[in-house]
Amino acid sequence: MCTGISSDRLSAAMSRSQRSLVKGSPAPGPVPEGLIRLYSMRFCPYAQRPLLVLAAKGIKHEVVNINLKSKPDWFFEKSPLGLVPSLETPDGKIIHDSPIICDYLDEAYPGNKLTPADPYEKAEEKMLLEHFSTVISTLYKIFFAKKDNQNTTEVKEQFFEKLKKLEEDLTKKNTPYFGGQSVSMVDYMMWPWFERVNVFDVLEFLEKTPRINAWYKLMLQDPAVKETYTEPDVLLAFYKLYSQNSVDAADCGLD
Incomplete structure (x- = not known):
């Protein structure tokens, strides 16, 4: 159980959540007709990507949370590497890896198209996400340095240099969002790590990148x-347990 979180904020943050399944938990039944099922973990930024797409497109779905420290044996049938997210369709098709899932959802479900139709614009977004993958890796370097009580100054400087490149990209594009005039797939693919800026202790750098800071507030x-x-306080409580390798981290805050 997490501590240090006010009860009103905790209940609001957790009202949409469910306890994760662990080793020995029975497998869920078939995906109900009219729904699609996402195997997730409540605090995983990669799993948040398809959750954002599902919400943005208004796709009816259910979520099955998995405890990644104690995975049910049957989960490897849903995700060969035992990772979230993984998507299951009513006819039993399995799709995994967050970018692939998100692209599938955008193509399979009409309305509110999130990726550009123009091939070059689509390629631009993929190149941007390639760069963003290096931002993610730097953020985790910061996290693990903090966990091991190491000096984070150098790696934070590396993060800021990568963030400035994103700032240049957004300035050059001269739009409020990385995808253009309205929020799109590339914005959702990047957002989960910006939601965790407090966890990685890099919020100060947003103030030094005004375009990204404006985007952050819009998002x-x-x-x-x-x-x-x-x-943020719920995330911080989770990551505290996660850094202790606690099996209880996945259900942080649930009774």
């Missing part, structure tokens, strides 16, 4: 972001 108002958002 906080997006309906899909609001629907999937977890409060």
Whole structure:
């Protein structure tokens, strides 16, 4: 159980959540008709990506949370590497890896298209996400350095250099979002790590990148972001347990 979180904020953050399944838990039944099932973990940023897409597109779905420290044996049938997210369709098809899942959802479900139709614009977004993958890796270097009580100054400087490149990209594009005039797939693919800036202790760098800071504030108002958002104090409580390798981390805050 997490500590140090006010009860009102905790209940609001957890009202949409469910306890994770662990080793020995029975497998869920078939995916109900009219729904699609996402195997997730409540605090995983990669799993938040398809949750954002599901919310943005209004796709009816159910979520099965998996405890990644104690995975049910049957889960490897749903995800060969035992990772989340993984998607299961009513006819038993399995799709895994967050970018692939998100692309599938955008193509399989009409309305509110999140990826550009123009091939070059699509390639631009994929190149941007390739760069962003290096931002993610740097953020985790910061996290593990903090966990091991190491000096984070150098790796934070590396993060800031990568963030400045994103700032240049957004300045050159001259739009409020990385995807253009409205929020799109590339914004949702990047957002989960910006939601965790407090966990990685890099919030100060947003103030030094005004374009990204403006984007960050706009994203906080997006309906899909609001629907999937977890409060910073809840995230911090989870990552404290996670850094202790606690099996209880996945159900942080649940009774």
